[in-house]
Amino acid sequence: MSESRFEPPSQTDVDADVAAALAEDIGSGDVTADLLPDAPESAYLLCKEDCVVAGRPWFDAVHRTLDPGVRIDWRRSEGDRIAKGTVIATLQGHARALVSAERSALNFLQTLSGTATTTALYVDAVRGTGARILDTRKTVPGLRLAQKYAVRVGGGDNHRIGLYDAVMLKENHIRVAGSVAAAIDAARSKHPNLPLIVEVETLDQLREALAAGCTRILVDDFDAATRREAVRIAKSAPFDGRIPLEVSGGVDMTTLRAIAEDGVDCISIGGLTKHVHAIDFSMKLGPAPR
Incomplete structure (x- = not known):
């Protein structure tokens, strides 16, 4: 499934959500991430329970705000039903930016996937x-x-x-x-x-x-x-x-x-x-x- 099928909000709206999330989380700077060398690093995104995945535009925008050069390779599409234990994306970027972006990006993904998953249960029930x-x-x-x-x-x-x-x-x-x-x-x-x-x-x-x-x-x-x-x-x-x-x-x-x-x-x-x-x-x- 493509994201366009779901008529995502405009990039301006997504960016506004992301700016607010990063402002409340990072504030004047991530003092813990500063302890890491700012070197290239990889990461992966693990789904730990069955769900319908939603929120990729926000996840991507958080990471790209902190590291415009980050590479995010999604293995699953928006709206896919994901099984527990599935790696759904890999990332290549700078260590500090990956760590600083982690919580805000996951907050969007977990909340929106929760909404999509609950909705899918109700939709299935009236099918x-x-x-x-x-x-x-x-x-x-x-x-x-x-x-x-x-x-x-x-x-x-x-x-x-x-x-x-x-x-x-x-x-x-x-x-x-x-x-x-x-x-x-x-x-x-x-x-x-x-x-x-x-x-x-x-x-x-x-x-x-x-x-x-x-x-x-x-x-x-x-x-x-x-x-x-x-x-x-x-x-x-x-x-x-x-x-x-x-x-x-x-x-x-x-x-x-x-x-x-x-x-x-x-x-x-x-x-x-x-x-x-x-x-x-x-x-x-x-x-x-x-």
Whole structure:
């Protein structure tokens, strides 16, 4: 798989993440790396648990910021499923730069691979149902674009990136507007070119949102029977499935498959980016084991 398949953030965004990481880690200088001779050295990157690898652009940028001449030879591609014990890259550079870059580079790789790996587990669990797995805005501060990218690497899709690229009407917005239809009308008038997502709490509100029209409808906290009825209504005439239904809240691996089999189109899961299990990688100086 190529990185372009996953639409990585711009190099400017990657470089900004890297600059912040190096500033907090190295500060005025790596006093321990100064003890090493600044001589050519090799290193290898070892994956210590099964995972989906994600984060190569950040890993590379960390190393190249400290040593523009570093050579990084990847043995596995972004999005590959990696088995524990696999050497996934080798590096040739200067010893001090390799050591100084190690922790920041691994922090990106382990965090983003963790996000991609978790996403892949959820995507695998709904395979064959037609449901798509979405993330949320529950991301690590400062790493939103990076984690959203990792979700795509894991086979998921992105919900709105922030508060600026989609309108999402919830209970308070509908209450102030007076009705679902009135809230939709106000949103369309003010932001006609943005996606519009509407959260509904009852089947009557669902019918109102379907009739008024929007990009997607979130049926939150519906029990299983009500959720199935919501799917039936949305996919029947006159609506005919034109507006996708999304489920959020109360979703984990024990409930996921049943929710997907109810026929919803999207399932959004905050845990993809919030409950990150960082994948265990290590970078060791010296030639890679044969």
